[in-house]
Amino acid sequence: MITGADEYPFHQTPEPMAYAGTDRNFYDRYFFNGYSPDGEIFFAIAFGVYPNLDIMDGAVSILHGDKQHNFRASKHMQGERSVLQVGPLSIHIEQPLLKSRIVLADNDSGMTIDVTMTARHAPVEEPRFIRRIGTRSLMDYTRMTQNVEWSGFVSVDGNRSELDGRKVRGTRDRSWGIRPVGLPDPQPPTTGGLSQFFWLWNPCNFDDYVAFSHTNDDEYGRPWNRLGAIQSIGGNIIEFDEVEYQYEWEGPTSRKIKELRALCQSEHGDAVLTFRPTATFFMPGLGYMHPEWGHGTDHGDLAVTQDTWDVHQCLLDPRFLHIQAISDVTLEFQGAIHQGTGVVEQMFVGAHAPTGMGEGLDVDRS
Numbered sequence: 446m447i448t449g450a451d452e453y454p455f456h457q458t459p460e461p462m463a464y465a466g467t468d469r470n471f472y473d474r475y476f477f478n479g480y481s482p483d484g485e486i487f488f489a490i491a492f493g494v495y496p497n498l499d500i501m502d503g504a505v506s507i508l509h510g511d512k513q514h515n516f517r518a519s520k521h522m523q524g525e526r527s528v529l530q531v532g533p534l535s536i537h538i539e540q541p542l543l544k545s546r547i548v549l550a551d552n553d554s555g556m557t558i559d560v561t562m563t564a565r566h567a568p569v570e571e572p573r574f575i576r577r578i579g580t581r582s583l584m585d586y587t588r589m590t591q592n593v594e595w596s597g598f599v600s601v602d603g604n605r606s607e608l609d610g611r612k613v614r615g616t617r618d619r620s621w622g623i624r625p626v627g628l629p630d631p632q633p634p635t636t637g638g639l640s641q642f643f644w645l646w647n648p649c650n651f652d653d654y655v656a657f658s659h660t661n662d663d664e665y666g667r668p669w670n671r672l673g674a675i676q677s678i679g680g681n682i683i684e685f686d687e688v689e690y691q692y693e694w695e696g697p698t699s700r701k702i703k704e705l706r707a708l709c710q711s712e713h714g715d716a717v718l719t720f721r722p723t724a725t726f727f728m729p730g731l732g733y734m735h736p737e738w739g740h741g742t743d744h745g746d747l748a749v750t751q752d753t754w755d756v757h758q759c760l761l762d763p764r765f766l767h768i769q770a771i772s773d774v775t776l777e778f779q780g781a782i783h784q785g786t787g788v789v790e791q792m793f794v795g796a797h798a799p800t801g802m803g804e805g806l807d808v809d810r811s
Contacts, residue, residue: 449527586622626741641795649787722770
């Protein structure tokens with residue numbers, strides 16, 4: 446099956462680009478977010494390709510006041526990976542690793558966007574994510590992350606926000622490999638399914654720096670994937686040897702972070718990042734853990750959907766555990782203090798002994 450993607454010298458196997466190895470769950474995904482320092486603007490975009498399911502899907506969500514507006518689309522891609530478009534949503538790579546344009550053309554959702562990201566620095570390659578349940582590979586993927594600046598506009602319900610000149614920054618990532626996608630496995634591992642997942646991801650932007658930290662912990666609080674890094678704009682990246690987290694929670698039985706501190710140590714100097722969330726974005730709007738529009742699910746040749754959520758109602762719903770909390774961030778580094786903006790992405794399911802989280806959604810910090 447020869448497609449337009451075969452024009453590019455990116456093959457990794459003897460097969461045409463339409464074929465991606467042998468694992469059903471192979472995926473290739475884009476993620477973007479953007480925010481203004483005053484909190485007026487927050488938007489996010491996800492776009493996924495699932496070659497062995499022959500599906501391409503994408504989503505756009507915009508926070509506006511106390512509402513989150515969501516657009517989602519899915520199609521059968523007929524093996525063609527070179528055209529990144531699903532219905533009115535498209536991605537245009539103008540300069541690899543530097544500049545991409547994302548367009549959501551006119552549609553029935555009341556949302557349109559035409560935004561261009563420009564990278565602020567070279568991408569950071571996060572450690573390889575490999576997680577098994579018994580002998581089964583649950584995850585095996587690579588992700589690169591970049592902080593960016595945005596130009597263009599976003600519009601929802603006739604309210605148009607111009608991004609140019611407003612210091613609208615954000616983060617984009619690219620990940621590819623194996624994750625659970627599409628329908629659940631009809632024969633899960635004999636040792637059981639995934640009952641514990643502790644995920645924290647915190648990219649942030651400052652005028653002169655970008656900074657990153659993330660962790661995946663097991664139920665005892667031991668990290669199986671963790672990174673902390675900082676980079677001055679135009680300078681070299683510093684990866685920290687140790688990253689320790691301190692948490693303040695919204696309540697004694699809450700799984701939602703009220704304040705987060707990342708204590709980072711390296712031979713080049715220590716850094717402290719303090720995150721104070723100001724608003725909450727719900728990742729199911731982009732398909733993450735969505736009961737109907739999960740990534741890679743089959744909705745036919747072409748389907749689109751849209752909905753609007755009340756943010757206050759979502760906060761009370763236990764199904765909306767996967768969030769990005771838009772945050773004011775303070776960086777203390779090399780004797781100076783910098784103010785910026787970032788996100789605290791979190792998904793906490795099951796036990797995590799250091800924070801008092803138990804099985805399921807139980808929490809005991811008494």
